[in-house]
Every structure is written in C-alpha cells, then in structure tokens.
Amino acid sequence: MATKDYGPSIKDDEQYQALRREGASKEKAARIANAPRHRTGVRGGHAPPYEQWTKKELYQRAAELDISGRSTLDKRGLIRALRDH
Structure with missing residues (x-):
C-alpha cells in the first residue's frame, strides 16, 4: 500500500499513517511522527505516575x-x- 504524502507538516508519513491505523488521534500521531528518530523510543521524563x-x-x-x-x-x-x- 502506498504511503500518502501529508505534506511538510508531517515528517514521517509512514509512521503517521501506522499510528492513525492503530487508533492514535491526528494530534498524537503527528507529534510522534515529527519527533526526532532518536527520541521516539525514549521513555518520558521523571514525573511521578x-x-x-x-x-x-x-x-x-x-x-x-x-x-x-x-x-x-x-x-x-x-x-x-x-x-x-
């Protein structure tokens, strides 16, 4: 399946599309797809649960x-x- 081009506002169209298929909101999918590659697998900050x-x-x-x-x-x-x- 071809990846749709979401324009310059989305840096990783393939990741964005996969996240949307999994049910992520547009905002959340865009935030993750636009994050630098080395940070997407890193767990969040040091705030308590x-x-x-x-x-x-x-x-x-x-x-x-x-x-x-x-x-x-x-x-x-x-x-x-x-x-x-």
Missing part, C-alpha cells in the same frame, strides 16, 4: 492540554483523559 498526582494537579494539566469535559471528571477520569490525549 498520574496516580500519585492530586486531583488539582491532574485538572491543571488537563486544562493546559485543553481537554474538554474536565470539570465533570473525577480523578480516575482525569487520568484516563490525560492518557488518551
């Missing part, structure tokens, strides 16, 4: 990412929304 965050901290992070419906979510819902983002 979301389960150790307070609800207020989770809410503030959700607000930074503009996650809709965050005001109605409990702690578990905020964690799920952040991970799915």
Whole structure:
C-alpha cells in the first residue's frame, strides 16, 4: 500500500499513517511522527505516575492540554483523559 504524502507538516508519513491505523488521534500521531528518530523510543521524563498526582494537579494539566469535559471528571477520569490525549 502506498504511503500518502501529508505534506511538510508531517515528517514521517509512514509512521503517521501506522499510528492513525492503530487508533492514535491526528494530534498524537503527528507529534510522534515529527519527533526526532532518536527520541521516539525514549521513555518520558521523571514525573511521578498520574496516580500519585492530586486531583488539582491532574485538572491543571488537563486544562493546559485543553481537554474538554474536565470539570465533570473525577480523578480516575482525569487520568484516563490525560492518557488518551
């Protein structure tokens, strides 16, 4: 199957397309496909897991990412929304 050209905004069209097929959002697929190759396999920073965050901290992070419906979510819902983002 031919890889579609997504233009200059997507650096790795093949990786982007594979991520979209796996169910990643357009935003997440683009973020990963545009990351430098040497960083895509590297685990994230040194922040503690979301389960150790307070609800207020989770809410503030959700607000930074503009996650809709965050005001109605409990702690578990905020964690799920952040991970799915």
